[in-house]
Amino acid sequence: MIPIHYSVIIQxxxxxxxxxxxxxxxxxxxxxxxxxxxxxxxxxxxIELWLVNAMATGKEIPPPRVAA
Structure with a gap:
């Protein structure tokens, strides 16, 4: 899988x-x-599980946000 970098908020x-x-x-x-x-x-x-599931079910994969 190609690395895709998503935002992660940790609290x-x-x-x-x-x-x-x-x-x-x-x-x-x-x-x-x-x-x-x-x-x-x-x-x-x-994140990897979410993406694998989305691909398996034909769900649209949102693009990562780009920081300005």
């Missing part, structure tokens, strides 16, 4: 006592992790 959740990662360009694409390193790893995995 600490006091309620969950975990880091939460969301990918704004990919609806429903989010994950969590106990450490910053873990949430980054999990975000990479969930």
């Amino acid at each position: 600490w959740s006091d309620e969950d006592q975990a880091f939460i990662a969301e990918v704004p360009e990919l609806p429903g694409c989010s994950t969590h992790g106990d450490t910053y390193e873990e949430v980054i790893k999990n975000a990479q995995e969930v």
